[in-house]
Amino acid sequence: MKELYSALLLGLLVVASVGCKKDDPKDDPQPVARLSFTYEVQGLAVQFRAQTTGPAVDSVTWDFGDGQRGLGVSLTHTYQRSGSYAVVAVGHFGSQRDTARQTVTVVQPTGVTLTSERLHPNVFRFRAAVQGRPTAYAWDFGDGQTSTDTLPEHAYEAAGRYTVRLILTYAGAETAQASTQVEVSELSWELVRLTVPQGDMLIWLHRETPLHRANFLKLSREGFYDGTSFHRIVRGFVNQGGDPLSRNDPNGAGGTGGPGYVIPAEIVPTLRHVQGAVAAARTSDAVNPRRNSSGSQFYISAPKGGTPQLDGAYTVFGQVIDGLLVVEALNEVPVTTGDRPITPVRMQARVERYTATQLREQFNFTP
Numbered sequence: 001m002k003e004l005y006s007a008l009l010l011g012l013l014v015v016a017s018v019g020c021k022k023d024d025p026k027d028d029p030q031p032v033a034r035l036s037f038t039y040e041v042q043g044l045a046v047q048f049r050a051q052t053t054g055p056a057v058d059s060v061t062w063d064f065g066d067g068q069r070g071l072g073v074s075l076t077h078t079y080q081r082s083g084s085y086a087v088v089a090v091g092h093f094g095s096q097r098d099t100a101r102q103t104v105t106v107v108q109p110t111g112v113t114l115t116s117e118r119l120h121p122n123v124f125r126f127r128a129a130v131q132g133r134p135t136a137y138a139w140d141f142g143d144g145q146t147s148t149d150t151l152p153e154h155a156y157e158a159a160g161r162y163t164v165r166l167i168l169t170y171a172g173a174e175t176a177q178a179s180t181q182v183e184v185s186e187l188s189w190e191l192v193r194l195t196v197p198q199g200d201m202l203i204w205l206h207r208e209t210p211l212h213r214a215n216f217l218k219l220s221r222e223g224f225y226d227g228t229s230f231h232r233i234v235r236g237f238v239n240q241g242g243d244p245l246s247r248n249d250p251n252g253a254g255g256t257g258g259p260g261y262v263i264p265a266e267i268v269p270t271l272r273h274v275q276g277a278v279a280a281a282r283t284s285d286a287v288n289p290r291r292n293s294s295g296s297q298f299y300i301s302a303p304k305g306g307t308p309q310l311d312g313a314y315t316v317f318g319q320v321i322d323g324l325l326v327v328e329a330l331n332e333v334p335v336t337t338g339d340r341p342i343t344p345v346r347m348q349a350r351v352e353r354y355t356a357t358q359l360r361e362q363f364n365f366t367p
Contacts, residue, residue: 031055035091035098043109043132045078048087050100055093063088065104080133081172082108108132110176112168120353121186122156126164131176134168156184157207188355189367192220192318195348196230198330201300201323202352203278204365209266212280212293212317219296220349224259230330230345231255232299232338237307239330240281240299241347251344255297262292263315271316274306276327278318291315302331321365 033054040047050060050073062070064077065085079085084105091098111131116124126139128150139147141154142162156162165179192203205213219225230241231254243254263280273279278300280293293315300320301307320327334342359365 033057033091033093033096033098035060035089035100037087037089037100037102039087039102039104041104041106044080044082044106045076046104046106047074047076048089049074050089050091052091052093055096058092058094060092061090079106081170082106082174083172108170108172108174110168110170110174112166112176112178114164114166114178114180116164116180116182118182119153120155120188121355122159122184122188123153123353124156124182125151125153126166126180127151128166128168128178130168132170132174134176135171136169138167138169140165155188155190156182157187159184159187186355186357187367188353189359190217190351190353191321192216193350193352194225195350196326196330196345198333198345199323199326201276201320201326202363203318204321204367205318206268206271206316208268208271209315209317211263212266212315215263215295216298216317217351219259221351223349224296225347225349227346227348229254229341230347231340233331233333233335233341233345234302234339235331235335236303237301237331238299239302239327240297241345242281242294242297244296246344249344251340255338258297259295261295263295265291265293266315266317267291267312268316269312272306273301273308273310273314273316274319275301275304276320276324277301277306277316278320279310279314279316282314300327300330302327304328321359322363 031054035050035052037048037050059071060073065087066079070077084103087102087104089100109131113129115127118124137148137150139152141164143156145154161181161183163179163181167175167177169175194201194203205216225242227247228241228244229246230239231243231246232240243257245257246254278298281297281299282288282291282293330345333345336342356367359367
């Protein structure tokens with residue numbers, strides 16, 4: 001009887017032990033990770049969003065099909081050209097990973113509209129409101145001049161109505177074009193004002209010498225001449241300056257410096273060395289048979305009768321239309337060896353624009 005009681009008790013203990021056993025999470029099946037994605041196309045830009053089921057995703061890596069990659073659950077990628085791209089997304093879920101694939105098609109948006117802003121009577125700034133991402137701009141201003149700038153400014157040299165055209169080129173060889181019209185009824189021109197201790201000289205730049213004209217305006221606008229000296233003043237002959245080496249010389253010496261280039265000669269027989277004529281300096285015919293001009297050095301004819309002995313040998317590209325008394329006063333400064341002024345005569349240059357009416361009324365000059 002005692003043995004039977006012990007056996008029953010042992011059985012009850014075993015049953016109770018089995019009934020109280022806790023669940024082991026290792027025995028539960030792990031949820032399966034799943035990855036998919038959606039996308040929204042806006043031109044060449046695509047917004048990607050990853051979607052997951054199962055365990056929380058640690059990271060999502062992307063291959064956009066154009067050689068570019070990304071990392072993130074939601075991100076935007078911009079393609080460079082139209083086309084269909086095989087996009088692959090890989091989700092990382094702890095020790096698991098899942099891959100989703102889709103083909104995404106994008107189309108380069110094209111289109112352009114033009115507007116113009118009149119800066120001066122004959123000077124305009126043109127703007128293009130574009131769609132997409134053009135890789136090249138080709139402007140035609142209707143007067144034979146062109147530009148590849150994105151925001152060009154253009155000055156017309158004659159009155160009239162002009163049709164301005166723009167052609168855009170995109171990476172996928174798509175193009176878009178537009179046109180607008182502008183009308184010019186009055187002209188204006190850029191002149192250069194040189195300031196020296198003796199006063200101001202206002203210089204008209206001849207249209208017949210476009211290379212020299214553009215270069216002189218460019219250097220003046222950039223401040224190239226500021227602080228340089230009239231390093232050579234020959235009494236009764238010329239006032240010469242424009243050498244950058246004279247800027248840092250305490251004595252204003254110079255004569256051999258320049259911007260690092262020369263300008264092809266533009267010798268026009270009708271442009272003569274009258275008083276106030278502005279001409280380009282150059283090296284001698286022996287070493288410069290083409291008579292190319294210095295890139296920056298220039299001289300001003302000083303005497304009332306001009307310097308006609310120089311006609312036909314140097315490029316005359318400008319004329320002092322206001323400040324001839326300053327030219328004469330400058331030619332009278334004391335000089336030392338080499339016709340160098342004892343006291344440096346330093347200059348400042350700035351570009352100013354005048355209309356034909358202003359030139360006539362203020363300076364009695366007809367362009």
